[in-house]
Amino acid sequence: MEHEVRAIDLYAGIGGWSLGLRLAGVEVVASYEWWQPAVDTHNGNHGGGIVATDVRKLKLEDLPTGIDLVVGSPPCTEFSYANRGGSGDLAEGLKDLVRFFEVVDHLKPRWWAMENVPRVAEYMRAGFADPGHALHRFRHLDPLIEVVDFSDYGAAQARRRCIVSNVPLALIDGYKAKLGSPTLxxxxxxxxxxxxxxxxxxxxxxxxxxxxxxxxxxxxxxxxxxxxxxxxxxxxxxxxxxxxxxxxxxxxxxxxxxxxxxxxxxxxxxxxxxxxxxxxxxxxxxxxLQGFPVNYQFHARSFAEKAKMIGNAIPPTFTYLLASAARGVPAGAFKGLWMDQRHMVLPDVLPKATPPERAGRTYPEGRAFRAAIPGLRFKSGMRFELSNGAARSKPDWKVRFFFGPSKDVREIELDGAVMAELETTLMAHPAFADAWTALGLADSRLADADATRLQAAWSHKGEGHDPYDVVDTLAAVAADVQTAIEAWSGEGDNGVLAEAYVMNVAAGDAAHSKVPGAAKLTRNAKAILAGLIVGDWFNARRFAPAHRKAA
Known part of the structure; x- marks a missing residue:
């Protein structure tokens, strides 16, 4: 049976919770948000007069009473893997999780729900179970902790988020039959x-x-x-x-x-x-894509600020479903996502137009560049790449080879040693004649591709080779060199020699058994050997006409 529901919205953002709740017939008594552009957007669409408020500093006794539903999306920055590779300050992020549950514990609503990034799911499960954790004292709330994809609930984007609530998802899942599957x-x-x-x-x-x-x-x-x-x-x-x-x-x-x-x-x-x-x-x-109707407006100072507020929001498509479940709407009576036409009007005050970003016309002189070379990228971090190093004071344009797992990435220095060792053996083989020709043509093509000109071109401060042109030239030469290696390795034990050479280069002074990713290096030995030769050649630029005679 449907019943009246009064709600408050903590960490309200731009109104993703409030919009879905109101469309579902829930009365949102109060909303709390600290970021002023989000406050302006919330007020501009909901006709409210909320002021920027730090939820952490709210006095519990000042909260409205008679609340049936508490919702909110505490800041997720510290828990997000996008923040410093997942190295955010978890203790700082915990403060907002605790604050949310303090409000729930104080108001004792019938229903409550929190949304956050997926990583929070395991963090909360561990916290509720650990007597020494700040969340443990809220274990009596008996939370349901799930990671859901909002595209399963009517949104037009694949967005995985953690939902912590006492509203069973089974109630919400009952509405799925009436939901569409909108696409990009x-x-x-x-x-x-x-x-x-x-x-x-x-x-x-x-x-x-x-x-x-x-x-x-x-x-x-x-x-x-x-x-x-x-x-x-x-x-x-x-x-x-x-x-x-x-x-x-x-x-x-x-x-x-x-x-x-x-x-x-x-x-x-x-x-x-x-x-x-x-x-x-x-x-x-x-x-x-976030589920906001086409008449919803965004008040901010820039395109980037609007993009930020939208990207941080919870889709009102899901909050509409959760509010419907909180009101006791049975699955058979649920009509799907819809808006009465009287809601499809523009607010009285429209936001300022904010021009989107334009392509960069100028860049700092030390603009960084790095690009893996086509044909020489092997996934899981193993690749040959052209980069300009730190590129802050003196650009260091060279080809680098990286291999090994993420916690043990290694780089092989390409400084001319490979060419010096192989030019009288592998590279003197008749099969290498076409490769020498390709190297000669590339040398002519890249004659002016020195570090200074490459950096000037990349920072749009001078004429010169586009670094991507260099990358593609290296890729084409590497393909010719690999063709020669394939022909050479088909004779006798040369295939084994190619694998052994790559492993020797990767191991340095260590034993082959100590080389990370040895199986992958061996499996791609011919391509890697081609990359070693071309990278070595580019970095040292040792090519001379005499080499063609040796071939």
Whole structure:
């Protein structure tokens, strides 16, 4: 049986909790948030007058009474693996978790729910079970701790989050039959049509197209940005591959609070209005993926600030479901995600337009560069890469080879020794003749690719070779060298010799048994040997016409 529910919203952000609750018929008595742009956005959409408030400093006796539901999303920064590789200050983050439970313990609502990053799940399970942990004193709340994907609950993005609550997910799961499965493509198509109205791709309400805000698009990604994006997603040296551009026929990847025009986390699409060009998402597209209706407005000083507030929000699609469960709406009576048309109006005050980012025109002289060489990237961190070192004071452009597990990454110094050792054996073999030709052509092509000119070109402060042109040239030469190695290794025991040579280089003065990732090095020995030769050649630039005669 449905019943009236009064709620408070802690760590309210821009209103992801409050919106879903109100649409489901819950009365949100009070909301608390400390970040002023989020407060402005919350007030601008909900007509409230909340002021920036530090939840940690709230006096429990000042909280409203008669509360049936307490919800909130304490700051997740310290628990996120995106923060310093997961090295955030957990003790600092714990303070907000404890504060949330102190409020719940004080108000004793019938229902309560907290949202946070997935990592918090195991942290909380351990904390509630440990008598010495600050969370242990709240174990009587008997929390249900689950990690869910919001794309299973009506959102158009794959977003995994920890839900800690006493509202059984089984109640919410009963609504799934009435939920759609919106995709990234559904959102893009709905927001980029040419009609006079826009139909909300998540909630179904209709808004005049002229009233649609936050649709300003960024300039298309330029060549080097496209390359950096594609390499970071499709050919990352360590992490799993992503699609580039992002697939339209499925929920999007997680909408993050921060990303750049070239970061791996950015969602990139082919611009539906400019086929063949690629861009990041607009503020409105990000908001729809997060489940905010198309009339929701975002008050902030910059595009980046709006992107941050949206990326930090909880999708109101899920909060609507949780609120429906708290009100006792039976699965059979649940109508799905929908908005009455009277809710589909614009607020009285619209936010300032905030121009999106543009491609960089100038960069610091010490702009850093690193790119794995195609054909010589073997995943799990093993790769040959061209980089400019620290690039702060004196750029050090060279090819580097990395191998080994993440906790024991090793680098082989390529300084001419490989060429010196192999030029009268492997590289003097007739099969190497075409490879010498390729090296000669590459030497001519890269004649002016010295460190100074490469750095000037990369920092957009001078003419010279595009570093990616160098990367691709090295990749092409390495392919020719590997072809020669394949031919050479087919004779006698040369294949075994190639494997032994790679292992000797990797081991240095140590025994082969001490080399991390030995099996992978052996399995890719021919490609690695080609990379050692080409990297050594590029770094030392020892090529001379006499070498062609030796071949």
């Amino acid at each position: 493509g559904d959102v893009i198509a709905a927001l980029n049509g040419d009609g006079s109205v826009v139909t909300d791709p998540i909630w179904g309400g209709v808004l005049p197209a002229a009233g649609l805000t936050e649709t300003e698009t960024e300039p298309a990604l330029i060549g080097e940005e496209l390359r950096m994006n594609r390499d970071a997603k499709v050919h990352h040296a360590v992490y799993n591959n992503m699609a580039f551009p992002d697939r339209l026929g499925e929920p999007s990847r997680t909408v993050t609070a921060t990303c750049t025009r070239v970061s791996r986390e950015s969602i990139v699409i082919e611009d539906p209005r400019r086929p063949g060009s690629f861009r990041r998402l607009t503020i409105r597209e990000r908001a729809s």
